[in-house]
Amino acid sequence: MDILLKNAVIVTQNNAREIFNGDIFINGNKIERIGKDLNEKVEEKMNCKGKLIFPGLINTHTHIVMTLFRGYAEGMQLHEWLAQKIWPAEAKLKSDDIYYGAMLGIAEMIQSGTTSFNEMYPFGLEKIAEAVKDGGIRASIGLGMLDKVPGHSTKDELKTNNAFIFSIKNNKSRVKASVCCHAPYTCSSELILKSKEYANKKNLQFHIHASETRKEVFDILKEKGKRPFEYLNSLKVLDEKTVLAHSVYVSKREIALAGKTKVNISHNPISNMKLAGGGVCPISEFARAGANVTLGTDGAASNNSLNMIETIKIATILQKNQYWDPRIISNQQILDFATINGARALGINAGSIAQGKLADLVIIDLNSPNMVPCHDAIANLIYAMNPSNISDVIVDGNFVMKERAIIAFDEEKILEKVSEVAKNVVSR
Numbered sequence: 320m321d322i323l324l325k326n327a328v329i330v331t332q333n334n335a336r337e338i339f340n341g342d343i344f345i346n347g348n349k350i351e352r353i354g355k356d357l358n359e360k361v362e363e364k365m366n367c368k369g370k371l372i373f374p375g376l377i378n379t380h381t382h383i384v385m386t387l388f389r390g391y392a393e394g395m396q397l398h399e400w401l402a403q404k405i406w407p408a409e410a411k412l413k414s415d416d417i418y419y420g421a422m423l424g425i426a427e428m429i430q431s432g433t434t435s436f437n438e439m440y441p442f443g444l445e446k447i448a449e450a451v452k453d454g455g456i457r458a459s460i461g462l463g464m465l466d467k468v469p470g471h472s473t474k475d476e477l478k479t480n481n482a483f484i485f486s487i488k489n490n491k492s493r494v495k496a497s498v499c500c501h502a503p504y505t506c507s508s509e510l511i512l513k514s515k516e517y518a519n520k521k522n523l524q525f526h527i528h529a530s531e532t533r534k535e536v537f538d539i540l541k542e543k544g545k546r547p548f549e550y551l552n553s554l555k556v557l558d559e560k561t562v563l564a565h566s567v568y569v570s571k572r573e574i575a576l577a578g579k580t581k582v583n584i585s586h587n588p589i590s591n592m593k594l595a596g597g598g599v600c601p602i603s604e605f606a607r608a609g610a611n612v613t614l615g616t617d618g619a620a621s622n623n624s625l626n627m628i629e630t631i632k633i634a635t636i637l638q639k640n641q642y643w644d645p646r647i648i649s650n651q652q653i654l655d656f657a658t659i660n661g662a663r664a665l666g667i668n669a670g671s672i673a674q675g676k677l678a679d680l681v682i683i684d685l686n687s688p689n690m691v692p693c694h695d696a697i698a699n700l701i702y703a704m705n706p707s708n709i710s711d712v713i714v715d716g717n718f719v720m721k722e723r724a725i726i727a728f729d730e731e732k733i734l735e736k737v738s739e740v741a742k743n744v745v746s747r
């Protein structure tokens with residue numbers, strides 16, 4: 320569809336990080352022109368006076384089906400939480416449950432300004448991919464392989480992974496495949512090594528949890544004689560196409576290594592704090608070292624939302640407080656983490672409003688009490704905005720939300736279905 324968005328405040332996130340009043344012309348799924356007084360003949364013209372447009376937010380680490388377990392297992396330590404509640408409940412999921420759990424997550428993401436997400440899940444990927452297709456959003460999806468847990472073998476995990484990747488025929492469409500290993504403590508060296516080799520061969524992104532808790536860092540150190548980043552580097556995992564989720568407990572040497580290899584870091588502050596990991600991912604140090612810092616929510620079972628707007632604010636204030644320094648990270652840097660850096664981590668041509676970029680945009684109403692006055696548009700986006708300010712969302716050149724209502728699918732039907740499914744899932 321051709322769309323002309325007129326008279327908006329545009330936070331471009333382009334190379335010069337320009338903010339100006341103007342128009343955006345979308346042709347097909349790409350942004351074709353940005354400027355003043357554009358007059359292209361289009362199918363849809365929208366007057367955006369009083370509105371602000373920014374690039375869609377990019378959530379670089381989640382497990383979308385876990386929306387079904389929102390509020391299900393509260394007040395537990397990560398390792399007990401996984402072993403006693405989450406993994407047993409997940410083992411009972413059926414394919415319809417996976418589809419509706421994913422659709423619920425997509426509805427929540429669209430309404431909170433996310434246009435792309437990076438998914439890792441241990442099964443049911445075909446159903447997640449189907450939900451992404453139906454939901455109108457963009458995603459990178461991978462099988463969270465693990466072989467140090469009973470019932471999972473290296474060979475079978477790789478076989479399922481390869482079959483899924485083969486099923487995603489067009490890796491340039493909204494649904495992309497990635498290669499995922501769950502974590503260094505749940506995967507053998509052989510599995511990590513072979514998976515990364517496969518990702519390189521297929522030119523796909525690689526995604527793994529790393530250094531989320533102090534316990535896992537010391538377990539790996541004991542077993543491998545190396546800290547997790549050093550261990551992963553010895554398996555040739557650290558590079559520009561790998562996303563390391565969490566990265567909380569890291570040494571100065573590991574931060575330097577992340578900078579040198581330009582690996583992508585996904586900081587998930589809400590999940591980390593809710594599971595009481597105790598540490599804070601040093602995003603300001605990672606960024607200074609040269610790593611590509613991005614933000615994620617993690618699953619809704621440990622967050623309990625998929626709201627990136629909330630994540631942006633919490634990541635910022637947590638970092639400032641941790642270092643006793645409000646200058647440690649700038650507002651512009653944080654917005655970069657959630658947009659342009661996220662796009663780089665996922666290997667997608669998005670994250671900024673510039674000619675030739677994918678048309679993934681969020682339109683907000685500036686005429687709301689929490690957004691007035693607007694002395695500093697970026698400060699308002701980071702600290703004052705909430706999902707109720709979002710009026711429209713465009714993904715891949717199509718409106719998925721219009722005038723505050725999702726139009727890509729029937730949201731009411733999804734909510735109704737999910738209430739039924741979620742009740743069944745935890746009572747099986």
Ligand SMILES: [Zn+2]
Pocket residue numbers: 380381382528564617618
């Ligand atoms: Zn996770």
